[in-house]
Structure formats: C-alpha cells, structure tokens
Amino acid sequence: MNQHVTPRLNRRSFVVGAAALGGGLALGLDIPFGGPQIVRAADGSPEVNAWVVIRPDDTVVIRIARSEMGQGSLTGLAQLVAEELACDWSKVTTEYPTPGQNVARKRVWGDFSTGGSRGIRSSQDYVRKGGAAARMMLIQAAADEWKVPVAECTAANSVISHKASGKTTTYGKVAEAAAKLTPPADVKLKDPKDWTLIGKGVKRLDTADKVTGAMMYGADVTLPNMLNAAIKDCPVTGGKLKSYDEAKIAGMKGVKKVVAIDGTAVAVVADTWWHAKTALDALPIVWDEGENAKVSSASIGKWLAEGLESGPAYVGNENGDAKAALASAVKKVEAVYNYPYQNHATMEPMNATAVYTADRCEVWCGTQNGEAAFAAVLEASGLPAEKCEVHKLILGGGFGRRGQTDYVRQAVKIAKELPGTPVKLIWSREEDMTHGRYHPITQCKLTGGFDADNNLTALHMRISGQSILFSLRPEALVNGKDPATFQGLASSGEATIGYSVPNLLIEHSMRNPHINPGFWRGVNVNQNAIYLECFMDELAAAAGQDPLEFRRKLMSKNPKHLAVLNAVAEKIGWGSAPPEGVYRGLAQLHGYGSYVAGAAEISVIDGTKIKVHRIVASTDPGYVVNPAQVERQIAGSFVYGLSALFYGGCTVRDGRIEQTNFDSYNSMRIAEMPKVEAIMVPSGGFWGGVGEPTIGVAAPAVLNAYFAATGKRIRSVPLRDQNITFA
Amino acid sequence: MANLTINGKSYTLDVEPDTPLLWAIRENAGLTGTKYGCGIAQCGACTVHLDGTAVRSCGITVSEAVGKQITTIEGLASDNGLHKVQQAWLENDVPQCGYCQSGMIMAVAALLKDNPKPSDQDINDAITNICRCGTFAQVREAIHAAANA
Numbered sequence: 001m002n003q004h005v006t007p008r009l010n011r012r013s014f015v016v017g018a019a020a021l022g023g024g025l026a027l028g029l030d031i032p033f034g035g036p037q038i039v040r041a042a043d044g045s046p047e048v049n050a051w052v053v054i055r056p057d058d059t060v061v062i063r064i065a066r067s068e069m070g071q072g073s074l075t076g077l078a079q080l081v082a083e084e085l086a087c088d089w090s091k092v093t094t095e096y097p098t099p100g101q102n103v104a105r106k107r108v109w110g111d112f113s114t115g116g117s118r119g120i121r122s123s124q125d126y127v128r129k130g131g132a133a134a135r136m137m138l139i140q141a142a143a144d145e146w147k148v149p150v151a152e153c154t155a156a157n158s159v160i161s162h163k164a165s166g167k168t169t170t171y172g173k174v175a176e177a178a179a180k181l182t183p184p185a186d187v188k189l190k191d192p193k194d195w196t197l198i199g200k201g202v203k204r205l206d207t208a209d210k211v212t213g214a215m216m217y218g219a220d221v222t223l224p225n226m227l228n229a230a231i232k233d234c235p236v237t238g239g240k241l242k243s244y245d246e247a248k249i250a251g252m253k254g255v256k257k258v259v260a261i262d263g264t265a266v267a268v269v270a271d272t273w274w275h276a277k278t279a280l281d282a283l284p285i286v287w288d289e290g291e292n293a294k295v296s297s298a299s300i301g302k303w304l305a306e307g308l309e310s311g312p313a314y315v316g317n318e319n320g321d322a323k324a325a326l327a328s329a330v331k332k333v334e335a336v337y338n339y340p341y342q343n344h345a346t347m348e349p350m351n352a353t354a355v356y357t358a359d360r361c362e363v364w365c366g367t368q369n370g371e372a373a374f375a376a377v378l379e380a381s382g383l384p385a386e387k388c389e390v391h392k393l394i395l396g397g398g399f400g401r402r403g404q405t406d407y408v409r410q411a412v413k414i415a416k417e418l419p420g421t422p423v424k425l426i427w428s429r430e431e432d433m434t435h436g437r438y439h440p441i442t443q444c445k446l447t448g449g450f451d452a453d454n455n456l457t458a459l460h461m462r463i464s465g466q467s468i469l470f471s472l473r474p475e476a477l478v479n480g481k482d483p484a485t486f487q488g489l490a491s492s493g494e495a496t497i498g499y500s501v502p503n504l505l506i507e508h509s510m511r512n513p514h515i516n517p518g519f520w521r522g523v524n525v526n527q528n529a530i531y532l533e534c535f536m537d538e539l540a541a542a543a544g545q546d547p548l549e550f551r552r553k554l555m556s557k558n559p560k561h562l563a564v565l566n567a568v569a570e571k572i573g574w575g576s577a578p579p580e581g582v583y584r585g586l587a588q589l590h591g592y593g594s595y596v597a598g599a600a601e602i603s604v605i606d607g608t609k610i611k612v613h614r615i616v617a618s619t620d621p622g623y624v625v626n627p628a629q630v631e632r633q634i635a636g637s638f639v640y641g642l643s644a645l646f647y648g649g650c651t652v653r654d655g656r657i658e659q660t661n662f663d664s665y666n667s668m669r670i671a672e673m674p675k676v677e678a679i680m681v682p683s684g685g686f687w688g689g690v691g692e693p694t695i696g697v698a699a700p701a702v703l704n705a706y707f708a709a710t711g712k713r714i715r716s717v718p719l720r721d722q723n724i725t726f727a
Numbered sequence: 728m729a730n731l732t733i734n735g736k737s738y739t740l741d742v743e744p745d746t747p748l749l750w751a752i753r754e755n756a757g758l759t760g761t762k763y764g765c766g767i768a769q770c771g772a773c774t775v776h777l778d779g780t781a782v783r784s785c786g787i788t789v790s791e792a793v794g795k796q797i798t799t800i801e802g803l804a805s806d807n808g809l810h811k812v813q814q815a816w817l818e819n820d821v822p823q824c825g826y827c828q829s830g831m832i833m834a835v836a837a838l839l840k841d842n843p844k845p846s847d848q849d850i851n852d853a854i855t856n857i858c859r860c861g862t863f864a865q866v867r868e869a870i871h872a873a874a875n876a
C-alpha cells in the first residue's frame with residue numbers, strides 16, 4: 001500500500017525516533033550516503049542510506065526532502081530514487097526527514113526549499129545517486145552472503161538474483177547487511193533511454209488519505225491539551241499595534257489569553273479556534289497605521305507610471321542601439337500594460353502549531369521551506385538547533401506563499417507565552433487575504449520600430465515596479481538591482497527571450513510600495529509574458545502579418561522556443577479556419593529552464609463575456625518524470641493564471657489590501673474550465689521545471705484571442721475591472 | 728450543549744447553538760476531514776450532508792443541524808468500502824493538494840444521489856467548489872466515472 005507517512009503527533013515517539021538516530025553521524029554533504037554504523041528509522045528499520053529505508057517486509061521507504069503541496073513532486077522524486085534502486089514500485093512509501101534531523105546530520109538531504117519549480121530539477125541528480133548507491137549496496141550484501149562475485153548478481157523489482165546458482169533474495173532480507181557496508185565511491189546513473197519508471201504516469205503516492213478526510217494538514221493538527229489562536233496583524237504593513245481593550249472580552253467563553261506580538265499583532269488564545277476568533281473580532285484594537293495608510297492603488301499607479309518615463313533604470317538585456325533605431329524607425333508602435341497585486345489564496349489558510357518549553361520548541365506546519373521554518377523557530381524561540389524541531393505536513397496549497405515563515409514565527413511567539421501548552425494558530429481567510437506576500441505590481445511601456453519593409457528593427461521595454469528580491473532576498477540583488485525582474489526576457493540563463501531583434505533594450509525602474517511582495521506561482525513570467533507576447537501580437541498586427549509567422553521570423557536563432565510554439569500551432573490548427581465564432585491567440589515563453597507555449601480558442605459574447613473553449617499547451621522541460629502529473633500541473637497552472645486574469649487583482653486603499661475573502665477575490669469554478677490539451681516534447685539534456693512555466697502563456701494567449709475576436713486590446717489586468725468576465 | 732448526529736453516531740457537544748456547524752464538527756466532534764476555506768459559504772471546502780443534502784457547514788449553525796443526520800467525509804464510506812465517488816477519485820488520481828477535495832467529494836456524492844447520470848451542464852450548475860490547484864478536468868472525469876460505476 002503506497003501511503004505517505006505523516007509525522008507522528010505523539011511527542012514521545014518522536015523523541016525516541018530522534019534518539020535512535022544517535023550521535024556519530026559524521027556524514028558530510030559530499031558523501032550523502034550511509035556509513036558503517038547502521039542508522040535506523042524510527043520504527044527500527046535500517047537505512048541503506050539517507051534516502052532509502054527498507055523494512056524486513058520489503059517495504060521501501062523513500063525519504064523526500066522537498067515539500068508536497070499538490071504539485072506531485074513527492075511522487076516524482078520517489079520515481080527518481082526507485083528507478084535507480086530497481087525496487088518494486090508497489091512497495092514504495094515515502095516520508096519526510098525533519099529539518100532538525102537535516103541539521104543534525106550535516107544536511108545529508110540537501111536543500112529542503114520547494115519553490116521556483118526546482119523540487120525535481122535541482123535534486124534529481126543526487127536523489128537518483130541515492131537510489132543507485134542503495135541498489136549497489138543491497139546487491140553487494142547478497143553477493144557477500146552467497147560468496148559470489150557481485151558482478152554476477154542483478155537486481156530488479158526488489159529481488160536480487162544470481163543466475164549461475166539460481167539463488168534469489170529480496171531487498172528486505174539483505175537490508176541489514178547492506179546498511180553496514182561502505183557506500184560505493186563511484187555511482188553510475190542509468191542512461192535515460194533505459195528508464196522504465198521515470199517517464200511513466202504512475203499514480204500519486206499521497207492520494208488515499210485525501211479522499212477519506214484522513215490526510216492531516218497543518219490546520220488539522222491536534223495535540224493533547226492544545227489551545228487555539230486567532231490573530232490580527234496591523235492591516236497596514238509597517239503600522240503598529242497601539243492598544244487593545246482586553247477587559248472587553250474578559251469572560252468570553254473559552255478565552256485563555258490575549259497576546260501582543262512584535263508590537264504589530266494581537267492574538268487571542270482560547271480553547272477552540274472558533275472561540276478565539278469570536279473573541280478577537282470583539283476585541284477593540286487601536287492601530288498606529290503610520291505613513292503607509294496614505295497609500296492607495298491610485299498613488300501606487302501614479303508612482304509606477306512616472307517610472308516608465310523617467311528616473312534611473314537597470315538594463316537587463318540590450319543589443320544594438322534601440323533608442324537610436326526607434327528614432328529613425330519608419331513606423332512605431334507604443335503601448336502601456338500593467339499587472340496588479342495577486343494573493344496566493346492557498347485553499348488552506350496559513351497556520352502552524354507550536355509547543356514551547358524552556359528547553360524544547362517543536363512546530364507542526366505546512367511549509368515550502370522546512371529549513372527556513374526551522375530557522376524561524378530558532379529565532380522566535382531563542383533556543384539552539386538541537387532543542388528545536390519542525391514537523392512538516394502535506395500542504396493545502398503553497399504556490400510560493402508557504403516559502404515565507406511569518407506564520408511559523410507568530411505561532412512560536414504565542415506558544416512562548418504559554419510554556420508547555422501546544423497552541424495552534426490558524427489565520428482566518430480574512431487575515432490570509434490581507435496579509436499576503438503579493439504578486440508584485442508593475443507597469444510596462446513597450447515601443448517597437450519597423451523599417452520600410454515592415455521588419456521589426458527595434459524593441460524597447462521599460463518595466464516599472466516592484467522587486468521581490470528587494471523585499472525577500474536582498475542578498476540576491478546585484479548592485480541594488482533585481483535581475484529576476486527580467487524573467488523570460490533575459491539574454492541567457494533559464495528564462496530567456498525567444499526573439500532576436502537587431503536593436504533591443506529591456507530595463508527596469510525599481511519602485512517598491514510598502515505592500516509585501518512574494519513569489520507567486522510563475523513569479524515574474526506572469527506579467528512579462530503578457531507584456532511581451534501581447535505586444536508581439538500588436539506588432540504583428542501593425543505589420544499586417546500573421547501573429548505566428550511574425551514570431552517565427554524572429555525566432556530562427558531560438559529553435560527550442562520555436563519548437564514548442566510550432567507544436568501548439570499545429571495542434572490547434574493554426575492556419576485553418578477555426579469553428580464559427582471562435583478565435584485564436586498564441587503565446588510562448590522560456591522560464592524555469594523549460595520552453596512552453598500556449599494556443600487558446602475563445603469566443604466572445606457582447607465584447608464582455610469570454611468563453612475559453614480550449615487551450616493547447618506544449619512544454620519542453622528536458623525530461624518528463626511523470627506525464628500524468630505534468631498534465632495536471634499545466635491545467636492547474638491555467639486555472640491559477642486565468643483566475644488571476646479574470647477575477648484577481650488586489651487593490652490598496654488607506655494603505656491596506658481591500659479584498660478580504662473569495663467574495664471579493666474570486667477563483668475559477670468547474671464551469672469556467674477550458675479543455676486543456678497538453679503536448680510534452682522533452683528534448684533531453686537539461687532539466688526544466690514544470691509547476692510554474694506554463695502559467696505564463698495562458699493569459700496572453702487568451703488576451704490575443706480576445707483581440708482576434710473583437711479588434712480590441714486589453715492591456716490591464718484583471719478583466720473584472722473592465723466588466724469582462726467568463727461566459 | 729448540543730446533541731448532534733454525525734455519521735450515525737450521537738454526540739453531546741459543549742458548544743453554543745450559534746456556532747457554525749463546521750467548527751463544531753472540526754473542533755468539538757474532532758472530525759477534521761471537513762475543511763475551513765473561507766467561512767462565508769463561498770468555497771465549498773466545508774461541504775457536508777444534512778439529511779442527504781449538500782450544505783456548506785460554515786454557513787449554518789449548530790442549532791439548525793440539531794435533529795438532522797449529518798454526514799461528513801469520514802462517514803461517506805460504508806463497511807463495504809469506499810463510496811463510489813471516493814473510488815472514482817482514487818482511480819482518476821484527482822487530488823493535487825487535496826485540501827478542497829473533502830468538500831468536492833461531498834458535493835459530488837450529493838449530486839449523484841439526486842442525479843445519477845449528470846450531464847456536463849448539470850455538473851457545471853451543481854459543483855461550484857473552489858479548487859485553487861485546478862483539478863477540475865479530473866473532477867469532471869471522475870464524476871462521469873462514478874456515475875457509470
């Protein structure tokens with residue numbers, strides 16, 4: 001039975017498990033495999049190495065360092081290990097090592113962070129080696145027992161065979177002996193052409209509990225004597241908590257304590273969360289909102305618009321002399337686009353459960369970055385690493401939001417006020433909507449120039465707006481500038497522009513409003529693909545050319561970009577007439593190392609109602625580990641991206657986010673779901689991401705189809721601001 | 728104190744009558760399969776059956792549920808195994824993060840009880856749950872599979 005093992009909630013059993021890991025685990029990152037001393041899992045089964053535990057009954061427990069938030073990489077990573085391990089897939093189960101164990105074992109599992117569509121692509125190499133090394137050790141153990149040369153033994157489906165003698169044994173029988181062996185120094189991986197499990201659309205390993213209600217998410221954690229907390233942080237980021245009148249809620253049912261946190265937030269702790277929330281809503285709170293309370297969407301919009309015209313800008317991609325070429329162009333096209341704030345709105349609101357004593361602090365939560373959550377626990381508790389632990393749970397959605405640790409820190413701070421009592425903090429949906437890490441806001445002015453023969457000679461893109469790195473990873477800025485804002489527009493790297501224009505200038509004028517930005521599924525490709533791909537359509541129209549042919553002429557030096565575009569064009573039947581009343585639009589981009597394209601078919605009723613019939617999507621991620629999951633990620637990314645395009649957009653008034661729940665920040669329903677047809681064209685030789693890149697092509701493909709249908713350009717998101725909605 | 732019948736079992740819960748049923752189920756009865764997503768009857772994550780009809784449990788109070796048969800995701804399967812909707816969900820590998828799926832499954836189970844062979848339009852009209860992961864294609868496929876099971 002394939003089932004992900006959720007961490008135990010019984011504290012004693014955890015402590016026993018941790019103790020069983022013992023000391024003396026001097027395993028450096030350079031040799032991430034087992035040592036001569038047997039390391040045992042909590043149930044006593046031997047670790048063949050850090051990635052693989054084999055139980056006597058032949059169950060294979062594969063350790064997964066990255067977080068599962070729906071994207072399916074838990075299953076994909078297990079496939080990568082199992083491919084090399086040559087084990088029986090039906091006996092595979094998975095478990096998360098904890099961040100505390102990773103620290104204690106010198107990061108034997110490497111990076112836990114799960115974002116940037118990196119879950120598989122940046123750990124595929126070492127997890128496959130983990131599987132291969134374990135297989136070699138298991139075979140060696142059998143050969144030793146049989147006293148035959150290891151080269152004469154083979155393994156398949158968890159069974160080791162020695163052909164000459166006819167002997168066979170199973171992984172479960174030799175695991176103890178294998179765990180004592182010195183890990184091989186030289187591990188050779190399979191040639192991709194020999195893969196049998198990688199590339200197969202096997203079912204996910206974490207489904208069973210999700211259909212019965214048994215899957216435990218962070219919000220479901222229940223510990224003995226646990227209390228519950230609801231929280232309100234200052235509605236204006238940068239503001240402070242001034243005062244609150246605790247007496248007004250004294251005696252309300254279930255209330256145990258009111259806690260101020262960091263001078264900006266107040267939490268009510270009660271027996272149940274409903275009591276905590278009810279009391280918090282009744283608590284009179286006075287905020288010192290500060291200067292930021294004067295900021296509005298209009299003031300932000302004005303500030304960004306200024307950045308389109310003046311002030312310093314950081315050049316991200318340049319060749320030729322775009323300004324001079326535009327000055328001498330025979331024909332010029334100019335347009336200004338914008339993209340708003342977006343909330344992640346994970347289905348499960350932010351939450352964490354913490355228990356603190358003077359010498360131990362443990363947290364249970366969904367997190368995209370177990371190590372960052374662990375660091376937050378250390379910082380908030382003031383305890384050293386060996387006294388802290390984080391137990392990761394399956395996430396009820398992440399999309400980038402759970403890479404942040406604000407909610408973890410809050411939970412620990414609250415628990416510190418109630419030593420020894422576990423406290424579960426759950427954000428109300430309203431708190432979650434108004435204290436997000438929003439998709440950054442930007443505007444973009446694009447200018448294109450043509451010569452007398454309608455050849456595009458110059459393109460100038462000037463983006464004005466917010467930098468995520470400035471707020472969240474300032475150490476990644478380059479001389480104070482943010483190279484990530486050019487995602488999908490760069491000249492080299494994993495997110496490049498697919499067009500060769502003789503004179504090109506792409507620049508960014510950084511303007512950072514006080515609203516906290518964050519990594520939101522797709523990150524900067526969301527707006528950059530709209531800007532570039534819708535403008536390419538504008539340029540094609542200005543040149544009187546077919547949007548596909550116009551693009552193709554500029555893409556000869558970028559065959560991988562072109563190949564995915566050609567794939568969707570062919571499948572949607574570009575060039576042949578669409579059905580009556582149906583119109584088509586195209587888009588392509590390179591992001592997260594993958595090449596993707598989309599072609600949409602829509603119809604428009606009265607100019608204001610859009611029916612998205614069908615989107616054909618193609619992706620070249622280098623290798624496809626699980627096509628069934630890739631297909632789901634493509635369709636899922638479209639739901640997320642189109643929800644943002646049609647219904648999304650967070651606005652600012654009096655310094656605070658105005659949208660508070662799904663009534664004002666809506667999300668697509670099944671009736672609005674287009675048919676999604678996925679084409680996978682993995683060309684090999686590189687590993688690209690899957691969860692995010694395709695999100696970028698959905699919106700521009702639909703917007704370009706809208707132009708084809710109506711002759712009108714939409715240059716502003718969301719569509720609800722223009723009274724356009726789903727048909 | 729309130730007496731509720733959940734999944735055929737009677738519970739005496741220390742809860743005020745105006746408490747949303749969702750929180751009585753999750754916190755007082757300890758059945759956490761029913762999820763909180765919005766609290767304002769928008770998302771459907773909290774869907775349960777009340778006398779066989781799908782309701783959003785965040786939008787009704789405990790007092791409105793007294794005397795009725797409440798079924799949650801934990802009570803959908805029978806002694807003979809999973810409900811056919813759960814089975815179809817497994818076979819079609821529907822969930823991504825899974826957080827919306829308890830509510831989705833409960834909404835679909837109620838739909839199929841009233842309308843054993845729903846058309847795509849019937850599905851569009853009846854199933855209005857939010858899924859931020861975007862599992863709608865698999866949801867539709869699995870509904871048809873369950874209807875034909």
Ligand code: FES
Nearest residue numbers: 764765766771785
């Ligand atoms: S939690 Fe009840 S409908 Fe969203």
Ligand code: FES
Nearest residue numbers: 824825858859860
């Ligand atoms: S599966 Fe994640 S919200 Fe539906």
